Amino acid sequence: MNIAAVITSQFRSLWTVLQHTFTKADTVEYPEEMPALFPRYRGRIVLTRDPDGVERCVACNLCAVACPVDCIALQKAEDEHGRWYPEFFRINFSRCIMCGFCEEACPTYSIQLTPDFEMCEYDRQNMVYEKEDLLIDGTGKYHDYNFYRVSGKSIGGKDKGEAENEGEPIDIKSLLP
Amino acid sequence: MNESIGSPLQIAGILIGVILTAAWLIWVERRMIGIWQDRLGPNRVGPLGLGQVIADMIKIFFKDDWIPPFADKAVFVIAPVIIMVTMLTAFVVVPFAPGIGIIDFNFGLLYFLALSSLAVYSAVLAGYASNNKYALLGALRAAAQTVSYEVFMGLSLMGVVMLSGSFNLREIVEAQRDGWFCISQFFGLLVFLIAAVAESHRSPLDLPEAEQELIAGFHTEYSGMKFGMFFVGEYLGVTLSSAMIVTLFFGGWLGPVLPPLVWFCLKTTIGILFFVLLRAALPRPRYDQLMMFGWKVMLPIALVNLVATGGVALWLES
Numbered sequence: 001m002n003i004a005a006v007i008t009s010q011f012r013s014l015w016t017v018l019q020h021t022f023t024k025a026d027t028v029e030y031p032e033e034m035p036a037l038f039p040r041y042r043g044r045i046v047l048t049r050d051p052d053g054v055e056r057c058v059a060c061n062l063c064a065v066a067c068p069v070d071c072i073a074l075q076k077a078e079d080e081h082g083r084w085y086p087e088f089f090r091i092n093f094s095r096c097i098m099c100g101f102c103e104e105a106c107p108t109y110s111i112q113l114t115p116d117f118e119m120c121e122y123d124r125q126n127m128v129y130e131k132e133d134l135l136i137d138g139t140g141k142y143h144d145y146n147f148y149r150v151s152g153k154s155i156g157g158k159d160k161g162e163a164e165n166e167g168e169p170i171d172i173k174s175l176l177p
Numbered sequence: 178m179n180e181s182i183g184s185p186l187q188i189a190g191i192l193i194g195v196i197l198t199a200a201w202l203i204w205v206e207r208r209m210i211g212i213w214q215d216r217l218g219p220n221r222v223g224p225l226g227l228g229q230v231i232a233d234m235i236k237i238f239f240k241d242d243w244i245p246p247f248a249d250k251a252v253f254v255i256a257p258v259i260i261m262v263t264m265l266t267a268f269v270v271v272p273f274a275p276g277i278g279i280i281d282f283n284f285g286l287l288y289f290l291a292l293s294s295l296a297v298y299s300a301v302l303a304g305y306a307s308n309n310k311y312a313l314l315g316a317l318r319a320a321a322q323t324v325s326y327e328v329f330m331g332l333s334l335m336g337v338v339m340l341s342g343s344f345n346l347r348e349i350v351e352a353q354r355d356g357w358f359c360i361s362q363f364f365g366l367l368v369f370l371i372a373a374v375a376e377s378h379r380s381p382l383d384l385p386e387a388e389q390e391l392i393a394g395f396h397t398e399y400s401g402m403k404f405g406m407f408f409v410g411e412y413l414g415v416t417l418s419s420a421m422i423v424t425l426f427f428g429g430w431l432g433p434v435l436p437p438l439v440w441f442c443l444k445t446t447i448g449i450l451f452f453v454l455l456r457a458a459l460p461r462p463r464y465d466q467l468m469m470f471g472w473k474v475m476l477p478i479a480l481v482n483l484v485a486t487g488g489v490a491l492w493l494e495s
Binding site: 010013014016017018020021023024025026027029 | 211212213214215216217454455457458459
């Protein structure tokens, strides 16, 4: 009984495989035919700007901390309004594994992954992207978000309590209502 | 009547045709397995990827022809030559069509069996000369497998010999005018097919070179054109096995309308594709399963088939 089952299963698998002569191949012939990538595909990393056209990055270093392969390097600097920005921002794409942790860690939607993976280079050094290579002119996936307009941080031209959806700061040392 | 029937031109044509077929089988196999696994296979070099073989050949010719310092040099070099030589000389007796062939031996079938078993020397010597554990294990397996499967490979063909009354391959083909032997000798065909797969070390019975267990088995240490000769030798074996199955069981060149040579090539092509399908579909058995299957299943079937065929032949005669 067992032997009969073994033998029939051999012939059945032969027949099943033979039927695949007429099924269409799943292969996408890449350079000729571009595969459809979704907006949240994890490819080349960019730095975005807020709707006012100012760069979003506040140089908080959370992305560099979250990065499992340590491919992000940046240095904090401060402008005359007290606004933080990265003095340099460097991503070594020969190390990057496109995991997207930096995007998840970013509190300002600044660092974002894009549906683009065609970034081959003949020289390894060209895989290191500087800030001017990373920074784009648009807002990326989040069009209306502006960190300094909604956050409670005071910078030049906007004091505490002046952000959107924000009340006046409460003096917790006072008994008056 | 051991007469030579091929003119020098014919001999050259057959030799070149057979080698080219074997070489292009690399492409055929990769392409067909691709199709059966819902892939495309090699399709970049030339139309349909047909130039893939040429690219592979150029690559393999320019590779470093390296002999390991610990190997037995003379034996190491001669081993891949043996499989090419035995497989090519075995083609001498293949009856392509009436008047097309190289030699018409009275003992053609025995000649084929002798040369196909000589091919095992290639695997054994390669494994021995490589001086490598995996190669030696592969060679041991090749020896054991060939010894076991050789026995009933010959026995399975004796039914055909009884029915046709000849060892001459051309007479065997002619004897199938009123019915191919694949019907009357169905079990003979089954046993011979499995033995032929085992003899040519083809998946699913490729235990001597099982990649997952033995790296590459007996040709682990080979590279460059020496490896290429093993490779082409294997495909020559597949072509030879298909040609013999067609000759012995599927009426050789016999067939309506089309010329005999076309019929022969067509049937052989289908045989080769079946070999490829076997590789695409079936998993490899364990080593002890292979031995058990050979001695406890295939040998009894071959013997019973032999006795039954003999009985029926005698009964029909009386």
